Amino acid sequence: MRVRVRLFASLREAVGRSELELDLPSGASAEDAWRALARSHPPLAARRPSLAASVNRRYAPFDTRLDDGDEVVFIPPVSGG
Amino acid sequence: MPAVVKIPTPLRGFSGGRAAVPLDGQTVSRLLDALLADSPGLRPHLLGEDGRLRNFVNVFVNGDDVRALEGLDTPVRDGDEVTIVPAIAGGTDLSNEEIARYSRHLIMPEVTIEGQRRLKEGSALLVGAGGLGSPAALYLAAAGVGRIGIVDFDVVDESNLQRQIVHDTSWVGKPKLESARSRLSALNPHIEIETYDAALTRDNALVIMQDYDVVVDGTDNFQTRYLTNDACFFLKKPNVYGSIFRFEGQASVFWPGKGPCYRCLYPEPPPPGLVPSCAEGGVLGILPGVIGGIQATEALKILMGIGEPLMGRLLLYDALTMSFKQLRLRRNPECPLCGESPTIHELQDYIAFCGVEDAEVLKGVEEITATELKQRLDAGDDIDMVDVREPHEWAICRIDGARSVPLTDLDERLHEFDSSRTYVMQCKVGVRSAMAIGQLRQAGFRRLLNLRGGLTAWAREVDPSMPTY
Numbered sequence: 012m013r014v015r016v017r018l019f020a021s022l023r024e025a026v027g028r029s030e031l032e033l034d035l036p037s038g039a040s041a042e043d044a045w046r047a048l049a050r051s052h053p054p055l056a057a058r059r060p061s062l063a064a065s066v067n068r069r070y071a072p073f074d075t076r077l078d079d080g081d082e083v084v085f086i087p088p089v090s091g092g
Numbered sequence: 093m094p095a096v097v098k099i100p101t102p103l104r105g106f107s108g109g110r111a112a113v114p115l116d117g118q119t120v121s122r123l124l125d126a127l128l129a130d131s132p133g134l135r136p137h138l139l140g141e142d143g144r145l146r147n148f149v150n151v152f153v154n155g156d157d158v159r160a161l162e163g164l165d166t167p168v169r170d171g172d173e174v175t176i177v178p179a180i181a182g183g184t185d186l187s188n189e190e191i192a193r194y195s196r197h198l199i200m201p202e203v204t205i206e207g208q209r210r211l212k213e214g215s216a217l218l219v220g221a222g223g224l225g226s227p228a229a230l231y232l233a234a235a236g237v238g239r240i241g242i243v244d245f246d247v248v249d250e251s252n253l254q255r256q257i258v259h260d261t262s263w264v265g266k267p268k269l270e271s272a273r274s275r276l277s278a279l280n281p282h283i284e285i286e287t288y289d290a291a292l293t294r295d296n297a298l299v300i301m302q303d304y305d306v307v308v309d310g311t312d313n314f315q316t317r318y319l320t321n322d323a324c325f326f327l328k329k330p331n332v333y334g335s336i337f338r339f340e341g342q343a344s345v346f347w348p349g350k351g352p353c354y355r356c357l358y359p360e361p362p363p364p365g366l367v368p369s370c371a372e373g374g375v376l377g378i379l380p381g382v383i384g385g386i387q388a389t390e391a392l393k394i395l396m397g398i399g400e401p402l403m404g405r406l407l408l409y410d411a412l413t414m415s416f417k418q419l420r421l422r423r424n425p426e427c428p429l430c431g432e433s434p435t436i437h438e439l440q441d442y443i444a445f446c447g448v449e450d451a452e453v454l455k456g457v458e459e460i461t462a463t464e465l466k467q468r469l470d471a472g473d474d475i476d477m478v479d480v481r482e483p484h485e486w487a488i489c490r491i492d493g494a495r496s497v498p499l500t501d502l503d504e505r506l507h508e509f510d511s512s513r514t515y516v517m518q519c520k521v522g523v524r525s526a527m528a529i530g531q532l533r534q535a536g537f538r539r540l541l542n543l544r545g546g547l548t549a550w551a552r553e554v555d556p557s558m559p560t561y
Contacts, residue, residue, distance in 0.1 A: 019340060019408060019410075020337045020338070020340050021337065021367055021368070021373075057363055058362060058363070060359075060360045061358060061359075061360045061361055061362035061363070063357050063358055063406075065419045065420075068417070068418065068419055068420060069419065069420040069422075070352075070357070070406070070419055070420060070421045070422055084419065086342075086406070086408070086419075087362065087367065088314065088335075088358045088361065088362055088367065089335040089336065089337040089340070089341075089342055089367065090311075090312060090313050090314050090317065090335060090337075090367055090369060091223070091312055091335055091336040091337050091369060091370040091373070091375055092220050092222050092223055092224045092225070092309075092310045092311050092312035092334070092335060092336065092370075092380070
């Protein structure tokens with residue numbers, strides 16, 4: 012199945028794009044989508060514990076199962092003020 | 093038998109719930125001192141910053157207004173009854189000047205004179221008088237929020253003026269609190285401004301925040317964000333959150349007991365050094381205007397009790413694409429603070445929790461000062477200088493003889509390094525160059541020095557003609 016991934020702030024900069032698509036086996040979770048992303052961008056791995064994720068515009072735990080066509084957003088915390 | 097001070101209902105939250113406090117004191121003034129020593133939380137409600145009784149607070153001894161007696165010097169005898177009556181307890185009236193000033197509010201059915209009264213009776217605490225705090229403070233003051241508190245310890249820097257619009261050029265080098273107070277009281281003389289010249293810490297957060305109805309988080313670091321969140325949770329105060337990064341911003345309202353908290357959204361801070369601050373990453377000047385404006389809007393709605401707060405929703409704003417997105421948030425049942433089995437029962441050590449960026453990144457990195465580097469270059473030492481800043485920073489300034497290898501390209505350009513040579517790594521302030529040293533070490537390089545304080549230190553110690561940014 013294919014899911015669409017959107018990235019914000021420093022994640023977007025680390026990956027170099029704000030949006031991409033991932034091919035995942037059916038039954039994959041948001042965590043699996045993150046792992047697939049981190050495999051292609053290894054420096055991302057260290058960021059996982061501080062990230063928030065959402066699936067189809069709802070904040071979602073990383074074990075949320077994805078369906079074909081879902082939109083997954085990974086949001087890093089931002090500290091600037 | 094001591095005298096008895098009667099506390100009005102709205103202030104009993106600051107007297108431990110007591111309606112009457114027996115105290116010793118020969119005069120009203122002494123008695124008030126004893127009362128404030130007993131219940132320090134009452135102080136801002138009774139006394140102004142000059143230590144004098146606030147205009148709207150009336151004190152009666154056995155039913156007589158002390159203004160008709162000897163004022164604060166009115167003698168008090170054992171068994172006397174001293175009653176404190178803040179005008180606020182009977183509802184606040186707007187003066188004709190205030191009615192004229194707020195007329196565009198008053199004519200809206202959602203606000204009316206009642207909403208404006210709530211603003212006047214209300215109070216908001218701004219954590220930080222920087223990018224977000226500036227527009228928020230200006231709009232809250234203009235809107236007539238009766239008491240605005242500001243916590244900050246910094247001075248105005250020239251590089252703040254591009255976005256921190258409460259400050260102006262004449263205040264560069266002076267405390268942000270004084271600058272903000274001057275600007276806000278000129279904008280609206282009908283409001284009170286309280287300032288706290290301190291960093292918010294676990295020791296002062298609860299004391300400062302308890303006197304406010306709503307807290308606006310405009311801080312610039314993760315420690316203070318977690319601290320603000322936790323303190324608001326323990327005090328059950330709504331926390332209007334905003335944060336910014338380059339062209340992107342986030343905003344939400346975390347309201348204890350009603351919706352999720354910051355820890356539900358971000359259970360753990362990012363590793364130190366991974367998320368650049370505004371100083372390192374840059375920020376579009378107007379970005380905090382948008383996000384701080386949203387925070388002020390939410391604070392006003394909360395104080396007036398109108399509309400739907402930005403609760404359970406995270407607003408994401410991208411200035412480059414000019415788009416707003418909303419994500420639905422929910423309370424995390426496993427949240428260590430507001431979840432079902434909380435493990436956090438008091439304020440924490442936030443510096444330990446978030447890590448200290450410089451200490452962490454710089455650990456074990458050998459340094460050279462700008463002055464030492466200059467001496468070694470002048471002595472003709474065979475040193476390679478590598479500047480890891482981005483090309484657009486390199487274009488602003490550089491040290492003669494350095495070459496540019498941006499940190500983002502370092503992995504692909506390791507072949508350009510020679511393990512038999514000595515490298516002095518440099519960046520703007522010395523953090524990214526320390527990260528570069530970490531990467532080079534992993535790749536097996538050993539002869540690496542970090543320019544302490546980066547080009548900023550070089551400009552200060554060696555070459556004052558170099559621009560700093």
